[in-house]
Amino acid sequence: MVAKAKARSGKAPVGRPAQIGLTRERIVDAAIALIDEKGLAGFSMRELSRALGVYPATIYWHVGNAKEYLFAEIAAAITSNLMTVDEMHADWRETLRILFHRYRDAVGKHPNVAQLLGAELKSNGLPNAPIVEIVLRTLKQAGYGGQLLVDAFNAVIGGLAGYVTMEFGPAPPDGEGEWAQIM
Numbered sequence: 001m002v003a004k005a006k007a008r009s010g011k012a013p014v015g016r017p018a019q020i021g022l023t024r025e026r027i028v029d030a031a032i033a034l035i036d037e038k039g040l041a042g043f044s045m046r047e048l049s050r051a052l053g054v055y056p057a058t059i060y061w062h063v064g065n066a067k068e069y070l071f072a073e074i075a076a077a078i079t080s081n082l083m084t085v086d087e088m089h090a091d092w093r094e095t096l097r098i099l100f101h102r103y104r105d106a107v108g109k110h111p112n113v114a115q116l117l118g119a120e121l122k123s124n125g126l127p128n129a130p131i132v133e134i135v136l137r138t139l140k141q142a143g144y145g146g147q148l149l150v151d152a153f154n155a156v157i158g159g160l161a162g163y164v165t166m167e168f169g170p171a172p173p174d175g176e177g178e179w180a181q182i183m
Helices: 002-009 024-038 045-052 056-063 068-078 092-109 111-122 126-141 145-166 178-180
Strands: none
Touching: 024 045, 024 056, 024 068, 024 111, 045 056, 056 068, 068 092, 068 111, 092 111, 092 126, 092 145, 111 145, 126 145
């Protein structure tokens, strides 16, 4: 969205946030676009504010006063609509299978965000409530409760996010393949 506006005019829109239509959704979309383009390591709040034509403080006002709040919003934007409670199956294994495939497909559209998703899902923050709710309901359906439910939840989220992060995350920048030579 931001990239299209910049491409047409050659520069980011300038003005007060209300005048340029700045919303939390627009900020999150622009952040995802920047991460898609530059990778997570190349992303900065300063670059995002430039792309949106606002001061960095304006972004913090919309999404919270830390970069981590924006990352939670990004994780929510990518994972919150993967599945609804109404789509859950009678067989809990089928629910998890579908959820895993949908998660992988969603991250595959924005592979550079894979690194931050695992940490955000593990935090069980409010923006990620939909996927957390689905996993917890599914595990309860499978018979887990108490501490076993907590352990199973952590294993499922760890497996889900860990696998996809390893699949889509960037390779180490230096020494690729050196580990194989050691063996």
